[in-house]
Amino acid sequence: MNKKTTTLGRQLENDIVFHEALLSRNHAEIVLEGNQYVLYDKGSTGGTYVNGRKIDHCLLNSGDLISLANIQIMFINDNSTLVDRSLGVTHGLGNLHDEQ
Secondary structure (H helix, E strand, C coil): CCCCEEEEECCCCCCEECCCCCCCCCCEEEEEECCEEEEEECCCCCCEEECCEEECEEEECCCCEEEECCEEEECCCCCHHHHHHHHHHHHHHHHHHHHC
16 A cells, blocks of 8 residues: 655654754655645745745656755656656666766
């Protein structure tokens, strides 16, 4: 069974915990609504941003950059096509490093 809500913040009870004083204890959450993910700010002090824009809530698209205080996270949907594509990029970067 998959969780429909993933919580982010400083408090240990969150699903994703950050040791960062600028984050609120319960900073934000990502909720699966139907087949889409929505990010909600939980009244944080420093705010929640998506692609540089402050949000109260926002529909997430794969590749969106989420900023919580000074922490940046890229949201990636686990669509199998996207996963395959990202593995190819990672492998390609490894080859570039080996050639130098």
